[in-house]
Amino acid sequence: MQNDRSRESLLFLTDEQLRQGIEGMFFAYRGFTADPDRILEKYNYGRAHHRALHFINRVPGTNVNNLLCILGVTKQSLNRVLRTLIENELVSLKIGTKDRRERHLYLTDSGKSLEKQLSNAQSHRMREAYRQAGPDAVAGFKQVLEAMMDPKLQVTYKKLRVS
Amino acid sequence: MQNDRSRESLLFLTDEQLRQGIEGMFFAYRGFTADPDRILEKYNYGRAHHRALHFINRVPGTNVNNLLCILGVTKQSLNRVLRTLIENELVSLKIGTKDRRERHLYLTDSGKSLEKQLSNAQSHRMREAYRQAGPDAVAGFKQVLEAMMDPKLQVTYKKLRVS
């Protein structure tokens, strides 16, 4: 098994390479959330609110259960966040016509406005990073991210892409 | 400014591309932490403990202040985590000889053992993702991650690399 291919592969996947990836993810995630966090603070919201706003905007009319699957939290946890967003009229709730047990979630105009503000901040940093790294790097970036997800989340991620 | 280069660039950085990057980071980070989390649960530790173990292993003999800068939390928050790690003899503490205010941190043998267990789990997933995506993708992945960090963290990240 000591042919060129396996040696190259061993050389490539050194502990140092893996460690850099791990630390890279850790530090980059901090940058990734830093800008939205600053905005959220002004409104007394947290990251949990941001995530809910993001995916309600992404999948308008989604029901609670679907959102639960995407976010990967318990309904109690989501409910707390959702309640304040509805109270503050950033999210509106419509009872399902076909299945009246379901609550369909939508962003109100002020909800859309805050979501836009947050996603603009986050996109701005992402755009800068993409620009610095270049198109090929971005393609690789996405490939590795996708391969790092749990299989179920990979499916969820792809579904969001096509829907 | 409507030359080929700028048009290509506009085409490349669509909102959809940026959104995919944002959601990719969100879902991938979940995968990134999933395996260590499962191990930590067995020992009644959390992610904060993992992070401390990782960087004490990475920079043996570091003082609390330096660790604070790397982790980006308050000293009170780190202290709680550090206290339990010291109580459970995963981390040992040595008062500085030159400056007796400083506490230098080291992993004990059991600390090294747990850290190894955690980093093995995390590296395993990272290795698989790297293998699936290929060397070029990995290079791009790292470039984008680095460009996404806050400038200060970028410096910290690079320092860890060379030290």
Add this chain to the structure above:
DNA sequence: TTGGAATGTCAACAAGACTGACGTAAAATA
């Protein structure tokens, strides 16, 4: 030598995750 800066500790609190139990309404099914 004394006062400020740096380092670290203790106490209290808040956000946001979790589990478990329970209630209600609606849909599905036996």
Add this chain to the structure above:
DNA sequence: TATTTTACGTCAGTCTTGTTGACATTCCAA
């Protein structure tokens, strides 16, 4: 039709991990 299942909400309690504020110790420089 009666029963079970599903979707959603809520209350209570706990845990982790972040925060501030107050305080102790140590070093250094005016």
